[in-house]
Amino acid sequence: MKKGEWSAEEDDKLRTYVQKYGHWNWHQLPKFARLKRCGKSCRWRWMNYLRPGLKRGNFTEEEDALIIKLHEQFGNRWSTIAKSLRGRTDNEIKNHWHSQLKKSTKGDEEEKCSSWQSEATQNENICEGEAESNSIDHMTLGSSPPSSPSPSSSSASMSSLNAVGRLEDTRFLIWKYMKLKAVEISGVNPLLQTIHHPWKRVALSCHCLKTICTVTILLICFVDCGHKIDFRPFDADTMY
Protein backbone atom coordinates (compact mmCIF):
# COMPACT_ATOMS: atom_id res chain seq x y z
CA MET A 1 0.00 0.00 0.00
CA LYS A 2 1.51 3.26 -1.12
CA LYS A 3 1.74 6.27 1.21
CA GLY A 4 2.95 9.82 0.96
CA GLU A 5 2.61 12.38 -1.78
CA TRP A 6 0.14 11.75 -4.55
CA SER A 7 1.56 11.79 -8.07
CA ALA A 8 -0.16 13.49 -10.98
CA GLU A 9 -0.84 10.08 -12.45
CA GLU A 10 -2.58 8.90 -9.30
CA ASP A 11 -4.62 12.08 -9.15
CA ASP A 12 -5.66 11.54 -12.72
CA LYS A 13 -6.71 7.96 -12.09
CA LEU A 14 -8.74 8.89 -9.04
CA ARG A 15 -10.35 11.91 -10.67
CA THR A 16 -11.26 10.00 -13.79
CA TYR A 17 -12.73 7.13 -11.84
CA VAL A 18 -14.80 9.20 -9.43
CA GLN A 19 -16.11 11.45 -12.16
CA LYS A 20 -17.13 8.43 -14.17
CA TYR A 21 -18.47 6.09 -11.48
CA GLY A 22 -18.76 8.18 -8.34
CA HIS A 23 -17.46 7.17 -4.93
CA TRP A 24 -19.87 4.37 -4.23
CA ASN A 25 -17.47 2.63 -1.85
CA TRP A 26 -14.18 4.16 -0.80
CA HIS A 27 -12.90 0.87 0.50
CA GLN A 28 -13.37 -0.86 -2.84
CA LEU A 29 -12.53 2.11 -5.01
CA PRO A 30 -8.71 1.76 -5.07
CA LYS A 31 -9.01 -1.73 -6.46
CA PHE A 32 -11.29 -0.67 -9.30
CA ALA A 33 -9.40 2.53 -9.98
CA ARG A 34 -6.11 0.61 -10.01
CA LEU A 35 -4.62 2.64 -7.23
CA LYS A 36 -2.20 1.26 -4.66
CA ARG A 37 -3.76 3.36 -1.96
CA CYS A 38 -6.11 2.66 0.89
CA GLY A 39 -9.71 3.81 0.63
CA LYS A 40 -9.26 6.43 3.27
CA SER A 41 -6.34 7.95 1.43
CA CYS A 42 -8.38 8.08 -1.78
CA ARG A 43 -11.28 9.65 0.03
CA TRP A 44 -9.03 12.22 1.64
CA ARG A 45 -7.40 13.11 -1.67
CA TRP A 46 -10.71 13.52 -3.41
CA MET A 47 -12.43 15.44 -0.65
CA ASN A 48 -9.53 17.79 0.05
CA TYR A 49 -7.85 18.25 -3.28
CA LEU A 50 -9.52 16.87 -6.38
CA ARG A 51 -13.18 17.55 -5.67
CA PRO A 52 -14.61 20.15 -8.06
CA GLY A 53 -15.38 23.56 -6.69
CA LEU A 54 -12.54 23.73 -4.23
CA LYS A 55 -10.99 27.12 -3.80
CA ARG A 56 -7.23 27.16 -3.49
CA GLY A 57 -4.99 29.97 -2.40
CA ASN A 58 -4.90 32.45 0.42
CA PHE A 59 -7.80 33.03 2.73
CA THR A 60 -9.44 36.40 2.45
CA GLU A 61 -9.93 38.68 5.43
CA GLU A 62 -13.64 37.96 5.26
CA GLU A 63 -12.98 34.25 5.42
CA ASP A 64 -10.62 34.72 8.35
CA ALA A 65 -13.18 36.75 10.22
CA LEU A 66 -15.85 34.17 9.52
CA ILE A 67 -13.64 31.30 10.66
CA ILE A 68 -12.85 33.06 13.89
CA LYS A 69 -16.47 33.84 14.50
CA LEU A 70 -17.56 30.29 13.75
CA HIS A 71 -14.75 28.86 15.85
CA GLU A 72 -16.00 30.84 18.80
CA GLN A 73 -19.40 29.33 18.17
CA PHE A 74 -18.55 25.75 17.27
CA GLY A 75 -15.05 25.18 18.59
CA ASN A 76 -12.95 22.66 16.71
CA ARG A 77 -15.83 21.29 14.67
CA TRP A 78 -14.02 21.98 11.43
CA SER A 79 -16.47 20.22 9.20
CA THR A 80 -19.27 22.38 10.56
CA ILE A 81 -17.20 25.48 10.01
CA ALA A 82 -16.27 24.34 6.51
CA LYS A 83 -19.94 24.19 5.52
CA SER A 84 -20.10 27.95 5.87
CA LEU A 85 -17.07 28.57 3.67
CA ARG A 86 -17.80 27.57 0.13
CA GLY A 87 -14.85 25.93 -1.57
CA ARG A 88 -12.85 25.39 1.61
CA THR A 89 -12.29 22.00 3.20
CA ASP A 90 -12.28 21.23 6.88
CA ASN A 91 -8.65 20.19 6.63
CA GLU A 92 -7.67 23.42 4.95
CA ILE A 93 -9.49 25.47 7.56
CA LYS A 94 -7.96 23.44 10.35
CA ASN A 95 -4.46 23.95 8.96
CA HIS A 96 -5.10 27.63 8.46
CA TRP A 97 -6.35 27.96 11.99
CA HIS A 98 -3.35 26.27 13.52
CA SER A 99 -0.84 28.10 11.36
CA GLN A 100 -2.32 31.59 11.17
CA LEU A 101 -5.39 32.37 13.19
CA LYS A 102 -4.85 30.52 16.43
CA LYS A 103 -1.90 32.65 17.37
CA SER A 104 -3.91 35.71 16.48
CA THR A 105 -6.67 34.95 18.91
CA LYS A 106 -6.44 33.44 22.30
CA GLY A 107 -3.94 30.82 21.34
CA ASP A 108 -1.12 32.90 22.60
CA GLU A 109 -3.09 34.80 25.15
CA GLU A 110 -0.62 34.12 27.86
CA GLU A 111 2.30 35.30 25.84
CA LYS A 112 0.60 38.50 24.79
CA CYS A 113 -0.80 39.00 28.24
CA SER A 114 2.61 38.78 29.78
CA SER A 115 4.04 41.22 27.28
CA TRP A 116 1.24 43.58 28.03
CA GLN A 117 1.65 43.23 31.72
CA SER A 118 4.89 45.14 31.61
CA GLU A 119 3.24 47.85 29.57
CA ALA A 120 0.33 47.87 31.95
CA THR A 121 2.43 49.17 34.73
CA GLN A 122 3.28 52.16 32.60
CA ASN A 123 -0.36 52.85 31.93
CA GLU A 124 -1.82 52.23 35.33
CA ASN A 125 -2.34 55.86 35.99
CA ILE A 126 -4.89 56.18 33.21
CA CYS A 127 -7.28 54.01 35.18
CA GLU A 128 -7.81 56.50 37.94
CA GLY A 129 -11.09 58.28 38.63
CA GLU A 130 -14.60 57.42 37.51
CA ALA A 131 -16.64 57.36 34.31
CA GLU A 132 -20.12 56.44 33.25
CA SER A 133 -19.94 53.99 30.42
CA ASN A 134 -23.38 54.74 28.97
CA SER A 135 -22.33 58.17 27.87
CA ILE A 136 -19.47 56.97 25.73
CA ASP A 137 -19.96 57.51 22.01
CA HIS A 138 -19.63 54.43 19.83
CA MET A 139 -19.93 52.28 22.88
CA THR A 140 -22.90 50.03 23.46
CA LEU A 141 -23.56 47.74 26.35
CA GLY A 142 -24.81 44.28 25.63
CA SER A 143 -26.15 41.81 28.13
CA SER A 144 -24.80 38.58 26.71
CA PRO A 145 -21.95 37.03 28.60
CA PRO A 146 -18.68 36.47 26.79
CA SER A 147 -18.19 33.11 25.22
CA SER A 148 -14.52 33.21 26.00
CA PRO A 149 -13.13 32.36 29.37
CA SER A 150 -13.67 35.03 31.96
CA PRO A 151 -10.97 37.57 32.48
CA SER A 152 -8.23 36.71 34.85
CA SER A 153 -8.87 39.52 37.27
CA SER A 154 -12.44 39.24 38.45
CA SER A 155 -13.37 42.32 40.37
CA ALA A 156 -10.46 44.35 39.20
CA SER A 157 -11.40 44.72 35.57
CA MET A 158 -14.93 46.08 35.92
CA SER A 159 -14.01 48.29 38.77
CA SER A 160 -11.11 49.52 36.74
CA LEU A 161 -13.39 50.21 33.82
CA ASN A 162 -15.80 52.09 36.01
CA ALA A 163 -12.94 53.74 37.67
CA VAL A 164 -11.60 55.05 34.45
CA GLY A 165 -10.67 58.69 34.55
CA ARG A 166 -12.49 61.60 32.94
CA LEU A 167 -14.45 60.29 30.02
CA GLU A 168 -12.89 62.06 27.07
CA ASP A 169 -9.41 61.68 28.40
CA THR A 170 -9.98 58.04 29.02
CA ARG A 171 -11.48 57.36 25.65
CA PHE A 172 -8.70 59.21 23.96
CA LEU A 173 -6.15 57.24 25.87
CA ILE A 174 -7.86 53.98 25.01
CA TRP A 175 -8.01 54.88 21.32
CA LYS A 176 -4.48 56.06 21.30
CA TYR A 177 -3.27 53.00 23.08
CA MET A 178 -5.23 50.66 20.86
CA LYS A 179 -4.14 52.39 17.71
CA LEU A 180 -0.54 52.08 18.66
CA LYS A 181 -1.03 48.42 19.34
CA ALA A 182 -2.93 47.96 16.10
CA VAL A 183 -0.16 49.49 14.08
CA GLU A 184 2.41 47.50 15.95
CA ILE A 185 0.52 44.28 15.52
CA SER A 186 -0.55 44.84 11.95
CA GLY A 187 3.04 45.13 10.92
CA VAL A 188 3.46 41.54 11.97
CA ASN A 189 0.14 39.97 11.13
CA PRO A 190 -2.54 42.15 9.61
CA LEU A 191 -5.30 39.57 9.80
CA LEU A 192 -6.50 39.54 13.33
CA GLN A 193 -5.11 39.78 16.78
CA THR A 194 -6.48 39.20 20.20
CA ILE A 195 -4.71 41.12 22.83
CA HIS A 196 -5.10 41.95 26.47
CA HIS A 197 -5.47 45.42 27.65
CA PRO A 198 -3.85 45.89 31.02
CA TRP A 199 -7.14 46.30 32.80
CA LYS A 200 -9.66 44.42 30.72
CA ARG A 201 -9.95 41.73 28.16
CA VAL A 202 -9.79 43.05 24.63
CA ALA A 203 -10.23 41.50 21.26
CA LEU A 204 -8.87 43.59 18.47
CA SER A 205 -9.21 42.81 14.82
CA CYS A 206 -7.43 44.84 12.23
CA HIS A 207 -8.81 45.10 8.74
CA CYS A 208 -7.69 46.81 5.60
CA LEU A 209 -4.08 47.20 6.46
CA LYS A 210 -2.64 48.30 3.16
CA THR A 211 -1.62 51.46 4.88
CA ILE A 212 -1.53 52.32 8.50
CA CYS A 213 -3.91 55.22 8.07
CA THR A 214 -6.71 52.95 6.91
CA VAL A 215 -6.67 50.72 9.93
CA THR A 216 -10.14 49.96 11.11
CA ILE A 217 -10.57 48.39 14.47
CA LEU A 218 -13.24 46.23 15.94
CA LEU A 219 -12.68 46.37 19.62
CA ILE A 220 -14.57 44.20 22.01
CA CYS A 221 -14.00 44.52 25.69
CA PHE A 222 -15.18 41.77 27.97
CA VAL A 223 -15.65 42.80 31.52
CA ASP A 224 -16.06 40.52 34.42
CA CYS A 225 -19.66 41.45 35.19
CA GLY A 226 -20.61 39.57 32.05
CA HIS A 227 -21.37 42.63 29.94
CA LYS A 228 -19.88 43.02 26.54
CA ILE A 229 -18.80 46.45 25.55
CA ASP A 230 -18.56 46.83 21.85
CA PHE A 231 -16.77 49.65 20.10
CA ARG A 232 -17.57 49.57 16.38
CA PRO A 233 -16.82 50.66 13.81
CA PHE A 234 -14.11 53.01 14.69
CA ASP A 235 -11.55 54.74 12.64
CA ALA A 236 -8.54 55.31 14.76
CA ASP A 237 -7.40 58.20 12.62
CA THR A 238 -10.35 60.31 13.57
CA MET A 239 -9.01 60.31 17.08
CA TYR A 240 -6.05 62.40 16.05
Place this chain on the structure above:
DNA sequence: AAACGACGCAACCGCCGTGAG
Protein backbone atom coordinates in the same frame (compact mmCIF):
# COMPACT_ATOMS: atom_id res chain seq x y z
C1' DA B 1 27.33 29.23 1.97
C1' DA B 2 25.91 26.15 5.50
C1' DA B 3 23.28 25.05 9.51
C1' DC B 4 19.39 25.56 12.01
C1' DG B 5 14.73 26.57 13.38
C1' DA B 6 10.09 28.08 12.28
C1' DC B 7 6.35 27.62 9.52
C1' DG B 8 2.79 25.88 6.24
C1' DC B 9 0.49 22.31 4.34
C1' DA B 10 -0.38 17.65 2.62
C1' DA B 11 -1.27 13.45 4.39
C1' DC B 12 -1.98 9.87 7.82
C1' DC B 13 -3.93 7.84 12.08
C1' DG B 14 -7.19 6.54 15.26
C1' DC B 15 -11.56 7.15 17.21
C1' DC B 16 -16.49 7.47 16.84
C1' DG B 17 -21.14 7.25 14.85
C1' DT B 18 -24.16 4.90 11.89
C1' DG B 19 -26.40 1.51 9.35
C1' DA B 20 -26.81 -3.09 7.53
C1' DG B 21 -26.93 -7.91 8.39
Place this chain on the structure above:
DNA sequence: CCTCACGGCGGTTGCGTCGTT
Protein backbone atom coordinates in the same frame (compact mmCIF):
# COMPACT_ATOMS: atom_id res chain seq x y z
C1' DC C 1 -29.11 -6.57 20.76
C1' DC C 2 -24.50 -7.54 18.74
C1' DT C 3 -20.99 -7.27 15.31
C1' DC C 4 -18.78 -5.49 11.52
C1' DA C 5 -17.75 -2.41 7.74
C1' DC C 6 -17.61 2.00 6.33
C1' DG C 7 -17.50 7.02 6.28
C1' DG C 8 -16.59 11.16 8.70
C1' DC C 9 -14.03 13.83 11.71
C1' DG C 10 -10.35 15.93 14.44
C1' DG C 11 -5.64 15.39 16.12
C1' DT C 12 -1.15 14.68 14.78
C1' DT C 13 2.89 13.89 11.95
C1' DG C 14 6.27 14.53 8.42
C1' DC C 15 8.34 16.95 4.89
C1' DG C 16 9.49 20.83 1.99
C1' DT C 17 10.36 25.70 2.03
C1' DC C 18 11.88 29.91 3.73
C1' DG C 19 14.13 33.07 6.79
C1' DT C 20 17.72 33.90 10.07
C1' DT C 21 22.17 33.46 12.09
